[in-house]
Amino acid sequence: MGQLHITNTLKNAIKNNQLAQAFLFCGPRGVGKTTCARILAKTINCENLSAETEACGVCPSCRAFLNGNSFNVHELDAASNNSVDDIRSLTEQVRIPPQAGRYKIYIIDEVHMLSQAAFNAFLKTLEEPPSYAIFILATTEKHKILPTILSRCQIFDFNRIKVDDMAHHLAGIAKKENVTYDADGLHVIAQKADGGLRDALSMFDQIVSFSNRNITYKAVIDNLNILDYDYYFKVTDHLLNEDIASTLLVFDEILVNGFDGNNFITGLASHFRNLLVGKDTATLKLLEVSEGIRNRYMEQCKKTSASFLLTGLNIANQCDLNYRNSKNQRLQVEISLIKICHITSALNLANTAPDEVVKKKPNPVIGNAAALPAQTPVKQPNAVVQTPSTPTIPAYPAPAIPTIPVIQMPVAAVQVQNDAAPATFQAAPPAKPKILIKKLLNNGSLIPNLNDLASTSVAGEDNAPQYVSGDMKEHFSSEDLLLAWNKYAQDILKENKMSIYTLMHANEPVLKDNFQVEVIVDNRIQENLLVHEKVDLLNRLRVELQNFKIDLIVRYVEKNEKKQLYTSHDKYQHLVAKNPNLDDLRKRFNLDLS
The missing domain is CATH 1.20.272.10 (Zinc Finger, Delta Prime; domain 3)
Structure with a gap:
């Protein structure tokens, strides 16, 4: 079934009398390798071949084969007869010419199970076989056979049988056996067989008994434990x-x-x-x-x-x-x-929200969140200061954000009192969440643009809210930077992100010109970890230090002479590199790293 490229080749070889001395049938289990070998052995010695190069089934050779007492066809199971003595016995039989018929055919199933010595004993016979001897080898693992054996065989690769061909074949069997069937049920059997007709026939027989000769889709999924x-x-x-x-x-x-x-x-x-x-x-x-x-x-x-x-x-x-x-x-x-x-x-949300409000999280290797273009804040005309002594503070309009059931972003009016004269401002923009939608999808997290944080609350709950303008460039010292850096590291520790905490604790930032913050790491893994955390870290630093011009630069130096902290796992790997037996000792006594 479904092996026309093989059957047509073998038919033409028999018709033209161009049979090879050795054939190798290889392919998945249950696709008909051994069956094809038996049919070929029967057809080779048939005395009355049909026009389609099929065995007649009535000549003495065909009847002897069907009865299982043919002296010209010998079958050996190499899985249970894989010793040198078994192969020597076979080679002794090869020396005896056929008494009736033209050829003696030797079928060796699961030939890859032969031992190395048995292969060597069989090689000489395969190199110089008698003219009347034909060997048909069958295997599911061609890579285990010696190259010297492969080079002396005609190799035929059997394919997995297609689902439609298998279902059609099962339908034909059901008609012959007077079994009612459902086409959907036969297709499920064919899919479950995974290209092997032998498995399909076994399941077919099982379901015929289960369903009392009425194969339905429901009976198949119930019997084979398949999800509908x-x-x-x-x-x-x-x-x-x-x-x-x-x-x-x-x-x-x-x-x-x-x-x-x-x-x-x-x-x-x-x-x-x-x-x-x-x-x-x-x-x-x-x-x-x-x-x-x-x-x-x-x-x-x-x-x-x-x-x-x-x-x-x-x-x-x-x-x-x-x-x-x-x-x-x-x-x-x-x-x-x-x-x-x-x-x-x-x-x-990604298709309808403005680009300046919601952007996809950049690729940690390619993208650079800090390099996004800064957005120019737009002043609101209604933000009028009633007293000249009060400095003008622009109010930014709240961006239009599509409604999401699990995210609520209320907008509240804020009043700021002044000792000289009270000044009432328009509704100030809400403090944006640090992450609008965090990892809603595995590979497409949506986060707000860092440069859109034009007005971010930096005050505590008990104090009156204060807002930082998007173009603020407050100067700060290295000590201020280190304080904000360590504060973020402590918050990360509370979230059980030990790798990030250890990395930030061991690698202190360096303040460069134009508010560039440089961090030197020792390897690519640390670099990737810090790049992953870059968006949230920059957000915190900019708000804490009231400077939206801060940028983070992660630099990887291969030979860094500064001291580094080693984890228990690093120390253990260093010891295993010196003495591999240490790992065997740990596995044998089921030890853990402490």
Whole structure:
């Protein structure tokens, strides 16, 4: 089944009498290698070949083969007969010419299981075989066979059988056996077989007995413990509607039915892949499903965007990678589903929000958040000072930000009192959150522009709010910089970011000209960590020091002579490099680093 490139070649070789002395059939399990070898052995010695180069089945040679008592066909299982003595016994038989028929055929299955000595004993016979001897070798692992053996064989690579071909073959068997069937059910069996017809036939027999000779889609998914397509179509609809509650309820139902969370998330990724494939008519043939399921995919493809599917695939893939190591695996899947639910809102926000209000977080390697162009603050005409003795403080209009259900940004009017004369200002802009949407998506975090922090609150809750203008350039000393630097490091420590805290504690900043802050690190890992933290760190430093011209420069120096702090892991790796036996000792006694 599904190996026309091999069967046509062998038919032409038999018809033209150009048979090789040795054949090697290799490919995945269950695709028909051994069966093809037996059919070839039967056809070679047939006395009355048909016009299609098929064995007649009625001549003495064919009847002897069908009865299993042919003296011209010998089959050896190398998995259980892989010694030198077994091969020597086979070579002794090769010396005896056939008593009836033209050829003696030797089929060696799982030939890669032969020992090195057995291969060497077989090599001489394979190099100079008698004219009447033909060897047919079959294996699933061609790379384990000696090159000297491969060079003396005609190699035929068997392909995985396509789902449609397998389903069509199962339908033919069902008709012959008077078994009623559902096309969707046969397609599920073919997909579950993963290209192996032998596995498909085993599942087919099992389901025939289970369903009392009535193969339905429901019977197949129940017997093979497969998640129904309906679950994935239903979950995708809820995700598109941003219905978190319904999505989590469907996932709970799947867990109650005994399915594994990892099985569900990988199936959801496959579902997104099928939707992405179905959006283009050129790739529609890659959907290996029945016609009914294909129509459902086509219908749901119209509701989804490519951006949604690509982002969902990325989130599902990350969940699959982290699932095994997660202590709360159910929560891992639920968080991923919630993230996918918010993809539509995030994409709409990125498309509709002004560029000066919301920007995507730059790539930590390529982008430089500090290099973004500064925004010119716009004065509001209504901000009129009533008393000449009071300095004019511009009021900035609150930017129009799309409404997001989980983020509220209230705007409140602020009054500033003066001893000489009270001055009432317009509604001051709200203190922007440090991060508008932090890691809503795995690879597309949306954050506010650093230079848009034109008015940021720097006062405590008990004091009257004070605002820093976007063009402020307050001078500060190195001591002020170090104080703000250490304060941020302490806050990072409270968030359990030990790597960043250790890095900031060990590498003090240096104040350069034009408010450039330089940090020298020892390796690329430290450089990447600091670049990742650069946006939040710059935000804090600019607000704390009331200077929006501050820029952070991370410089990597390979041979840095300054002292550095080593963690326990670094010390251990240094010791293992000197004595590798130390690692074996740790593993043997199950020791931990302290």
